[in-house]
Amino acid sequence: MISIRGLSKSFNGTAVLDGIDLDIAAGERVVVIGPSGTGKSTLLRSLNFLDRPEEGLIRIGDVMLDAADASNAEILALRRRTAFVFQNYALFANRTAKENIMEALVTVQGVPKPDAERRALDVLAETGLADKADSYPASLSGGQQQRVGIGRAMALGAELMLFDEPTSALDPEWVGEVLDLMRRVAEHRQTMLIVTHEMQFAREIADRVLFMEGGRIVEQGPPEQIFGAPRDPRLQRFLKRLSQ
Amino acid sequence: MQGLDLEYMLGLVPVILGYVPLTLGMAAAAMVLALVLAALLAVERVFRVAWLDWAVVLFISFFRGTPLLVQLFLFYYGLPQVLSVLTSIDGVTAAIMGLTLHFSAYMAETIRAAILGVDRSQWEAAQSIGMTQSQMMRRIILPQAARVAAPTLVNYFIDMIKGTSLAFTLGVTEMMGAAQKEAAGSFLYFEAFLVVALIYWAMVELLSQGQAWLETQLNKAYAR
Numbered sequence A: 001m002i003s004i005r006g007l008s009k010s011f012n013g014t015a016v017l018d019g020i021d022l023d024i025a026a027g028e029r030v031v032v033i034g035p036s037g038t039g040k041s042t043l044l045r046s047l048n049f050l051d052r053p054e055e056g057l058i059r060i061g062d063v064m065l066d067a068a069d070a071s072n073a074e075i076l077a078l079r080r081r082t083a084f085v086f087q088n089y090a091l092f093a094n095r096t097a098k099e100n101i102m103e104a105l106v107t108v109q110g111v112p113k114p115d116a117e118r119r120a121l122d123v124l125a126e127t128g129l130a131d132k133a134d135s136y137p138a139s140l141s142g143g144q145q146q147r148v149g150i151g152r153a154m155a156l157g158a159e160l161m162l163f164d165e166p167t168s169a170l171d172p173e174w175v176g177e178v179l180d181l182m183r184r185v186a187e188h189r190q191t192m193l194i195v196t197h198e199m200q201f202a203r204e205i206a207d208r209v210l211f212m213e214g215g216r217i218v219e220q221g222p223p224e225q226i227f228g229a230p231r232d233p234r235l236q237r238f239l240k241r242l243s244q
Numbered sequence B: 001m002q003g004l005d006l007e008y009m010l011g012l013v014p015v016i017l018g019y020v021p022l023t024l025g026m027a028a029a030a031m032v033l034a035l036v037l038a039a040l041l042a043v044e045r046v047f048r049v050a051w052l053d054w055a056v057v058l059f060i061s062f063f064r065g066t067p068l069l070v071q072l073f074l075f076y077y078g079l080p081q082v083l084s085v086l087t088s089i090d091g092v093t094a095a096i097m098g099l100t101l102h103f104s105a106y107m108a109e110t111i112r113a114a115i116l117g118v119d120r121s122q123w124e125a126a127q128s129i130g131m132t133q134s135q136m137m138r139r140i141i142l143p144q145a146a147r148v149a150a151p152t153l154v155n156y157f158i159d160m161i162k163g164t165s166l167a168f169t170l171g172v173t174e175m176m177g178a179a180q181k182e183a184a185g186s187f188l189y190f191e192a193f194l195v196v197a198l199i200y201w202a203m204v205e206l207l208s209q210g211q212a213w214l215e216t217q218l219n220k221a222y223a224r
């Protein structure tokens, strides 16, 4: 169970997140859509403290913190309940595919190396990259890198997986394989919060869709409602622009 | 002009070569110490630990802003007058200390730039999986920075080797000192110092070859 109350963040005095309230049930798949610059990335990054929110209560599983006075220990604990999949993959350049997945297990979770290695190889097999275990990111295609990135997040066993436009940086030919892998992740009843511009995919995978604008959640509901019968004029305009 | 006394030079080569281990030893010791110190200084400069930052800035500025020879004289001849613990310090130790402090200031700047050059995504990925700052630095950032900084650091090592000749001015009998003593007997100063120059040149050439090899290895790393 994830619960967020009054999450706020500003950059240079401009509010980018304006008091976000959000509850996500275990196993729920929530997709965030909205125009550029409305704080979608900032929302995800704040939940991982890559951006530090100024205010708000965040509760993920047994970790609960108040953003206004979060200690380092609390921030680390929160990060260990979340896994982040980056738009630009952000694989460790000095680690092979296998080592990228092992890194958090060994260094952060203290899993013994042989166990971590076995887990990493299992995950790689699931991402379809078993034969790339010993390759460095620089020698992988964008799609392969992103699949390792998702594998790295999967291996963490995190309460919440955050995806920030995981296919936006990919050549169109690689988008399909990454979306397929995300469907596989969803089948595990993994709780997911996904920012994406792939509306077809959103419609199909989401239990709930959030439409954000100006740092607020303007409208939310099941995909049939959001895409089929949008109420807020801003959402209607956004969808209309997309379909043109 | 008289011709070079080649025979004298050839005879001198093994004598001077006998001092190469001392030269390389001083340089290697100073290099190891300077690397450790420089990495610490660089990390401090990146994170700017409030009360420490001004001291580190001052340290780097001083050791970059004054000549190595002056620093060596300060340590060896000057400090013992102020700090009695240093009275027993010998020339070799003083030279190693001086080289360490002097070059760590330069190397800190190189390492700092390399750290700041590591892509932002690497920092964020490390943070996102819950690494502590020291885990992030040791396992992800510093190894990648080291790869970028290595060729420049080897350059400083070469400068350091040449810098050990200044230990001569602290009364250490190293390659220069030995040549000076030899020449004092034979009066063949040109030959003696030419031998020293040639041996330095050969050592630096060898290292430059090693540096080129290192660079190709580093370029290949992480690419398989």
Ligand SMILES: Nc1ncnc2c1ncn2[C@@H]1O[C@H](COP(=O)(O)OP(=O)(O)OP(=O)(O)O)[C@@H](O)[C@H]1O
Residues within 6 Å of the ligand: A011, A012, A016, A034, A035, A036, A037, A038, A039, A040, A041, A042, A043
């Ligand atoms: N580090 C930063 N410093 C200053 N401003 C920032 C920073 N990060 C984001 N912003 C600003 O905050 C606002 C929201 O950015 P954010 O990246 O969250 O938008 P987004 O909804 O993810 O947009 P996009 O669809 O383009 O990715 C933007 O106006 C952006 O310019």
Ligand SMILES: [Mg+2]
Residues within 6 Å of the ligand: A040, A041, A042, A164, A165
């Ligand atoms: Mg974004």
